[in-house]
Amino acid sequence: MKLLIRNLDRATTQAELKKLFEPAGAVQSCSIVMDKETGKSKGFGFVEMPKVGEAKAAMQALNGRQVGENKIRVKKAEVRIGKAQPEN
Numbered sequence: 001m002k003l004l005i006r007n008l009d010r011a012t013t014q015a016e017l018k019k020l021f022e023p024a025g026a027v028q029s030c031s032i033v034m035d036k037e038t039g040k041s042k043g044f045g046f047v048e049m050p051k052v053g054e055a056k057a058a059m060q061a062l063n064g065r066q067v068g069e070n071k072i073r074v075k076k077a078e079v080r081i082g083k084a085q086p087e088n
Contacts (some may be wrong), residue, residue, distance in 0.1 A: 001055035002077040003047045008032065009068025010041045016067075021047050024061060025054025043070075046077060 005017065018030040032045035049055040055076075063074040 001049055001052050003049065003055055003059060004044065004075055004077040005047060005062075006044045006073040006075075007070045008041065008043050008045060008072060009070045010043055012041065012045075012068055014045070017045055017047065020062065020067065021049070021058050024058035025049055025051055 003021075008017070012032065014030050014032050017032060018027050021027050021030070026049060028048040028050050030045070030047050033042045034040065035042055047058070049058060059074045059076070062072065064071050
């Protein structure tokens with residue numbers, strides 16, 4: 001399950017984000033969206049967890065948690081219509 005993490009402190013790294021989610025279960029991938037022009041964080045990212053139950057537990061445990069200067073928001077990432085989906 002792919003999770004959207006919003007309101008990230010701009011100083012949060014991908015390694016820190018992954019470490020935050022690992023206690024809930026296996027993290028398949030983790031990325032922070034960066035501004036192409038400045039190279040700085042846009043304040044949101046994605047974490048993909050292979051087990052739905054672990055992803056839901058992470059959502060419950062981490063939504064509203066203080067990370068750095070901000071309280072993060074965690075929810076299921078929505079599939080964007082019009083985007084090609086990778087074949088499994």
